[in-house]
Amino acid sequence: MTEPGLSSGMRWSGISVLGREATRTLFTIALARIIGPEDFGIVAQALVYIGIISLLVDQGFSSALIQRREVGPTMPGAVVTVNLAVGVALAAVTVLCAPLWASFMHTPELVLVLIAFAPSLLFRAATVTPRAMLIRTMDFRKIAVADIASALCGGVLGLIAALTGAGYWALVAQILTTDIVLVVVFVALGTAWRPNLKLRQLREIAGFAGRTFAAGILLNSVSRNIDNLLVGRFQGAEALAFYGLAYRLLLIPVQLGLTTVATVLFSAFSRLTDDLSALRTEVTRATRAIAILALPAMALIAASAPQLVAVVFGSQWKPAVPIVSVLAMAGALQAIYQSTTNPAMLSLGRDKLSLRYAWLTTLVTTVGIVAGLPHGPFGVAVGYTAATVVLVPVEWAIRAQLVGLTVRTEIATIGPAVHVAAWVAGSYLAVAALIPHHDLAALGCGVAVAVLAGIGVLRIAHRRFLGELTDMARRLAGRGAGTTEPDTQQPDEKPR
Structure with a gap:
């Protein structure tokens, strides 16, 4: 590609x-x-x-x-x-x-x-x-x-x-x-x-299709709906409405990642299976780009949830505020890793590994959700998010097996995004504290200050990554690439 x-x-x-x-x-x-x-x-x-x-x-x-x-x-x-x-x-x-x-x-x-x-x-x-x-x-x-x-x-x-x-x-x-x-x-x-x-020709792809189908059922149907199912069944329609609204905000970065990035990367990765070094480079770049966008954005949503829900949805949706704040972290992590790991597995023909990971994800997610269920929709949100965090090291292990990425590289890849996210959330909370009882003003001013703070941290502390994002934006806009230096592979990043 x-x-x-x-x-x-x-x-x-x-x-x-x-x-x-x-x-x-x-x-x-x-x-x-x-x-x-x-x-x-x-x-x-x-x-x-x-x-x-x-x-x-x-x-x-x-x-x-x-x-x-x-x-x-x-x-x-x-x-x-x-x-x-x-x-x-x-x-x-x-x-x-x-x-x-x-x-x-x-x-x-x-x-x-x-x-x-x-x-x-x-x-x-x-x-x-x-x-x-x-x-x-x-x-x-x-x-x-x-x-x-x-x-x-x-x-x-x-x-x-x-x-x-x-x-x-x-x-x-x-x-x-x-x-x-x-x-x-x-x-x-x-x-x-x-x-x-002419259905007989489907035998050629039936094995791969069947395992991919099973993994999709577990990842996209069971593990992503068990929380909604249990909340709706045991806590009622109104509780599900509050949880569903927060879940909708969680799905925004996940959908952007899975539908925009993962869909394209699956097709692109499938053409790089003979060049593991190039595939590793693309996985790293994609992870870094998604992280630098998703983590600060969801940190801002988590910090601004009280004002965001009140201004946008109305006071009748106030019970959704803590659920939004908690699920924001799950949304960011899923957008970062599921958008890159799953395409890499499937492009390399590792459909059996994908199916095993889907089973593990479903099990861990279900345990977290059930553990939080007695504490209402907020407890379910905490359990779901905790399960997502627990699965991150598993994602790292899979990526190490697939393309040779080490833990040190994984931490370095998302480190700048975590740094920027902390400044974005902190800046917003500071502004909101200075403008109490004025939701619209706090939301408008807080978001503006948070965005400026995030850009400032990128320019001062992570200039290389800002340049990489700028080049990516230019390529996506069809204006050609800039002069950002290519990724260099560390000795410990060789395939295992």
Whole structure:
């Protein structure tokens, strides 16, 4: 993968995720203020189920299509056939299971909500292969168009419904419209693949796909939904609304990392498997760049949570404040490591290792969540974050095995980000202490001072990393690279 191709892919992938997430976040804020925590929580309970079962629409074949060096002309169509068949089956299962899920969550309204959501599983299945093939060819511009257009249409319709008094149905309308428009735009862009019945060729990728699928289920479905499931089941819809709002903020850097960086890096890393030194360099650079962006940003969210929630979402969402502050750390760490480690494992064909790590992540995360459950949503947040921290050394061990990165290198890679994050959070808290009882003023002034402090620390103490970020920004903007010195490998960074 050439540097211009990687930069272009990263740029358009970033535009896609930033545009989509910014649009969704803005409409989520508006809807949260209009419909309130109780209605918000009802849909959150339904989305726990949808979030878990949606992982089944992709049986791992999309990752196999991206990872393979060569893909036959009819293989994508065969994958489409499987995806659509599974989507139809899951929609039917959802209709049948709706009363059971409503009873499990002690929320009768969930029956009709889940029946309404059932078709979305088919729509999501229809987009799996087009997205995978666009990722394979690094054509992220079309993904950006589809993602932003669908998020915008869904948000507008949801907002209109909320303003007309639709309550939680406004959120249902938003999500369904987003899924439908995404399919329509992919078809309009000519990226859809015609289904076929040449399913025997899928045997070639079935092993890799199966293990990737299992790992994805554990990492992206079970470990990331068990907390929402338990909070919604044992503490109710309103408690889940507060936790879900905080979790939504956690997912912003994770989605930016996993969808923007990890998606591009998986495709790029798959072309570097014959050059371990180059792969190690790219893993280090990606980790450092994500850390220098994610850690200070989430430290600022954690510090500003009292004012941020009050100003943006309203006083009715105040119970979410401590949950936001705690989950911010988990969001930063997941964005940093899952965005780089998972692509490295899969690109090197280490799908068995990926599956073992997924099992470990699920186990540790579940233990942390269950331990915190008696203490309410805040306890669950603490348990989830503690589990994320515990898994960091495991990530380091995996990366050492894959590309030869040492603990010393890992610490040096994120050290500047931790330093900047401390100054950012400290600066904000100092300003907030000087402007008590004025949330809007404290938020505005505090954020401005924190950003200036972070830039100042970068310029004074970490000039090299600031230069590297500047060069990366130039490449992403298509303006060419600067003169930042390339990474130099230390003697102890050789592959093991």
